[in-house]
Amino acid sequence: MSEHLHHKLAVLRQNLLQGKLPRSVRWDEAVELMEHLGRVEAHGGEEFAFILGAHRELFKRPHGQELGIDEVSRLRKFLKAADAEPASAAHAPESTTVVVIDHHSARVYRDANAGRDATAGGGEQGVEIKPYDPHHFHHHLIHRKEAHYQGDRVPEETSFYEEIAQALVAAKDVVLVGHGVGKSSAVDVLVSHLKAHHPELAKRVKGVEVVDLSALSEPQIEVIVRRKMSAAA
Numbered sequence: 001m002s003e004h005l006h007h008k009l010a011v012l013r014q015n016l017l018q019g020k021l022p023r024s025v026r027w028d029e030a031v032e033l034m035e036h037l038g039r040v041e042a043h044g045g046e047e048f049a050f051i052l053g054a055h056r057e058l059f060k061r062p063h064g065q066e067l068g069i070d071e072v073s074r075l076r077k078f079l080k081a082a083d084a085e086p087a088s089a090a091h092a093p094e095s096t097t098v099v100v101i102d103h104h105s106a107r108v109y110r111d112a113n114a115g116r117d118a119t120a121g122g123g124e125q126g127v128e129i130k131p132y133d134p135h136h137f138h139h140h141l142i143h144r145k146e147a148h149y150q151g152d153r154v155p156e157e158t159s160f161y162e163e164i165a166q167a168l169v170a171a172k173d174v175v176l177v178g179h180g181v182g183k184s185s186a187v188d189v190l191v192s193h194l195k196a197h198h199p200e201l202a203k204r205v206k207g208v209e210v211v212d213l214s215a216l217s218e219p220q221i222e223v224i225v226r227r228k229m230s231a232a233a
Helices: 003-017 027-037 069-083 159-167 186-197 218-232
Strands: 039-042 047-052 055-060 096-101 106-109 127-129 173-178 205-210
Touching (some): 003 069, 027 039, 027 047, 055 069, 106 159, 127 159, 159 186, 173 186, 173 218, 205 218
Parallel strands (some): 096 173, 173 205
Antiparallel strands (some): 039 047, 047 055, 096 106, 106 127
16 A cells, blocks of 8 residues: 555544544545455345444445535444454454354354354344344244245245344354255345355355254354364365
């Protein structure tokens, strides 16, 4: 990076963090800043994920060349949240994120290979994501066009898988754990969703394990992660 560009990005970051809020920021400069400080990933359509350490925020490319005042304000909040993170945490290498998924829910564990869960707000149980099920049909996933369906078939409703994908944006490596195969397997549908809509994220999946989830314990999750990561090395 040239000294001029480095100085320009340093000034932009300082202006966003302190003093009077800029009324607008060029989109290309915002992307350059994020790529300098962290990373930027396409999220489908005109949306991009800005990632700094464990923090991520989705921003939409504007129709013009500049982010408006509301988006600049949101960018400032995002930078301040990441800037407030302890230096040791911000620069710590990211470890493996695990998703344990079935038809009822998905549970996302961070730092699973470290024997602890560091997902924000998750506590020891991780962060739980549930499918859209407004009618609570036996607590099963429901087919968007067949609300009377009460079987175990994975539905066409994709918001469940998209929410999981968003939870994985900041993950470096991913291990997926589920049960069943083919259309009866939520983990297979998740893999297909990632490949179709988030190919870069799909490349970070280091392994998929099919197990009996009813008997799965956290120590077993750690064993699975070590085995999958060792095989992927």
